[in-house]
Amino acid sequence: MAETSGDRGFREGAVAVVPMAVAVFGFGLSYGVLARAAGMGGVAPVVMSATTFAGSAQFAAASVLQAGGAAATAALSALMLNARYLPIGVTVAPWLEGGFWSRLLHAHLTVDESWVIAAEGTGRWNPRVLLAAGMGLWIAWILGTLGGVLFGNVIGDPARLGLDAAFPALFLALLMPQLRTRERVTEVAGLRIGAPPPAIAALIGAAIALVLTPFTPAGVPIVAAGAACVIGLRRRR
Amino acid sequence: MSDVWNVVIVSGVGTLALKATGPVLLGGKPLPDRFTGVVGLLAPALLAALVAIGTFASGQRLVLDGRACWASEPPPSRSGSARPCCWW
Helix, strand or coil, rough: HHHHHHCHHHHHHHHHHHHHHHHHHHHHHHHHHHHHHHHHHHCCCHHHHCCCCCHHHHHHHHHHHHHCHHHHHHHHHHHHHHHHHHHHHHHHHCCCCCHHHHHHHHHHCCCHHHCCCCCCCCCEECHHHHHHHHHHHHHHHHHHHHHHHHHHHCCHHHHHHHHHHHHHHHHHHHHHHCCCCCCCCCEEEEEEEEHHHHHHHHHHHHHHHHHCCCCCCCCHHHHHHHHHHEEEEEEEC | CCCHHHHHHHHHHHHHHHHHHHHHHCCCCCHHHHHHHHHHHHHHHHHHHEEEEHEEECEEEEEEEHHHCCCCCCCCCHHHHHCCEEEE
């Protein structure tokens, strides 16, 4: 289906991704510093960047581990944040070529940014641009993490520099693009609320987390906040 | 195997499974709209929870300390020695 998936090629994808790759490198630096400070060591964060390759999920896992949460809770938080890649993978699937390994490689390199760059409009995606953009982001994310891990070793305890406040700031930066949506009204329990569904889900999720914090082990409020997504059940009829 | 490596392995394998389900297993078949609508709201719900916990939780306590000022008054105080101006 390559002939119907757009004229752009690998080179165009590689050029288009440069500004985002620079930003992702910086983001990787902060992940490396914070993951090391969260007690993840020096090697595990880099391996996680190469395999999980998803900023929000990796920051969430580090945050839960730092708060003393269980490994299962940290992993579940990461996977719930990455659940969006199931429908995202489905959107690009018809435009991919090749056998099992080629499809697996494209799937691994599909992240929010490469998915956006590879979009050709009207529900089409360009596999060559997806591959180039994904590879650029993957390399930038790993190198950034590596730099952060090494840099984190030099600066020592990040709490001394006030970096403990960096987690919520980073999560807010990751949340804001998620709130952009074409839908302006949310229907919940028969009520029509004049705000986009992701914004309502965010408010409910934050409320669930804060209410549960005094009564549950670290990390559990984060996973429980996922219950807010049930408002999506009545959204599309 | 330490907790950290368990998280790295489960997260890595699980994420690849999520990403590859469409391209490798479904081969272009669409998902039900209701399913997509629900899954799409997981990320904003969890990210908002992480913002709220990271700003207002200290262990199992809710506190209002320097971290709540991260947007306007850098540098914030360290959480370990934060003196709550109120907590409940």
